[in-house]
Amino acid sequence: MAEIEVALVAVRDIFQDEAGRKSLFSEEYRILSALITLDKQDMAGLAVKDGDKLLVKSEAGSIVVAARASKDDAKEAHPGLAFMCISPWYSQLVPDDGCERISVEATLAPTTASVTAIAEIQARMKS
Amino acid sequence: MQCLHCDLSEQGHRVRLGEGEGEKQMAICTGCSLLCEDIVASFENGSLKHAKNLCRRGHGHFQAALTERTRPLIDGEQVAVDKAIERAAEILKSAKRPLLYGWSHCTQQAQFAGMALAEKLGTTAEVTLDGASSFCEGILMERILAGKISTCTLDDVRNYADTSIFWGSDPSSSHPRHLSRFSYYPRGEKRQRSYEEERTCIAVDVRRSPTAQLCSNYYFRLQSGGDAQFMEAVLAVLDGKIPKVADKKKMIELATILKKTEWGAIFPGPGLIYSLQDKMDLFEQLLARLNEITSFKVVPMLADCNARGFNELLFEKTGHAGSVSIQGGSAAYSAEHSVLAAAKKCDAVLAVGSDPLADLPIGTARALARQPIIAIDPRRSLTTDAAKVVIPSALTGLEAGGTAVRMDGVKINFEPIMKSELLTDEQILVRIMEAI
């Protein structure tokens, strides 16, 4: 099964921010947050296309998100570097000293599982 | 439609408008740390009817006033707000190591009340007082407040800056009106021909963000963590040496721009700060070198509407912008008292206008969730859902007036524009303190 390692960097997105201000518990927020942007080469390496699910694992935890190819052209290819919005999904992957790191190391693998729901993230707080 | 969280209808919700309904009102937006003052908003039947000059983010912020509002809860059951306040006071009074976290969406007045509460609790307990910036912008903020890095106001930027550098920041996404109000597009006293002829913007980032896209000519794409190397390359070209980078020509162009700059402004974001962490001295070195040639100032890209107010308050007390412990009547900085460390040792959490369970690393969030949490918040969040006590508060800027400090240190005063019967953060904190 294809699996790759990436450095994951958190970014802001105005539309995801807007959805979160309406509600952290909405489908819209989940769609825009549980989303990882990958270089086209990494998408090909994993044999996934836009919308396919990926299991993202770091030393802190794991989540299932949707994949999306970045729109960067070939000159600005960034294999090995992936982006997610700042969100409770991203927080699942951040190690406790992760706030002092520039990026989080994560492995990605295609999965048929559904995208992690916010309720699942909330349940994990209690364990 | 029935609000999911309280007995009132969505429309009759906390927004009860008396005189002024339907009329246009001037408002301040507390959606980010730009605190835009030219907003015109009108309400009808408790909803936002029309708004001018709010960016997409600010518009979302104004509309958020009307949904997912909290109500007073203890263990998930609705109670009178006084009971919730009482219970909160009990929990805090009996805690030995309470953590008081958040604060960056509160007015200065509420922050002062929070400090007073922390000091009172500190007479008998070991209190941790911290905000979200202690592991990020706070690092830069401290150096600015200590005078180690020279700064200016955003109005200065608009009036004088001919070079704006967005370093590891993407204001188009985080502070959408930054470029149009201050840093690139508007005319200023010494910049009447503005972006067309007199201003240059430069972006340094690991990706082609929307801001980088606007700075297309001068966009420097770094490897993740490559900021130190980039700074060293800049220092090299400024000294006429060959920079250790792939595109030497572009670097030399950058040196030319920097040397020709009359008045420069740098806006560092989390990208730069996380990358440098303990190498902040290198950034100071670069600034010192630039300031030998010309004038370069730094304005920190704080996210929340009054993050700076909280940093300034802590700095005044301790010389540091975060991670403060208050014990036996004195407040002091301590790395052990950053929220990340304190989470593992605290025995009660007061989360004020913040959502640590969503924002902090999962391990830290779980540690916090093991303790009783008191959440003072106008809206539902992951933290309010997990809290033992929820106290609903008025929204800063919309329902609660006061003062907030813009990212550049300018204090902005505002009055509420929506009538609300909810207590403000300040009132809640004062009542908790009285009950202790």
Place this chain on the structure above:
Amino acid sequence: MVSAMEIYMLLPKTNCKKCGLPTCMAFAVGLLGRQKKVDECTPLIEEKKYEAKLKKLREVMAPLENASETGLIIHPEKCFGCGNCVVACPVNVAAEPTRTAVGLGPEGDKVILRVEDGVVVANNLKECRRFGPGGTQCNACTATCPSKAIEFV
């Protein structure tokens, strides 16, 4: 923004000249420049074999229907409400030297671009420098947009 070639691929490509132009490519360019309308290609409308192409052509041409006489199109769903275009527009700047020129929201109604309800809206397009036969190729608004929410046909 759709291209002339993409439009050409949806036409009969017979160069029948019924639209008054010598080639289908010329018609494609005419559609893009809005000097011609889809309905002027009678074979496309009348012959059943072109049904799918006609449908697709109407779809790609739809955004251009909304373009103003200056060719300005706004996609509000992409707009950040950042105000860059409001502050860059030379007509806005001239109309409000103490407001939009210096980064504030406009107060009067002579401006072309303003931000309302979180996104940009356009009015007074007759005042736009691109308007009319003597118009210039001013692109202050499109060049300053971070998200291609405002563009010219």
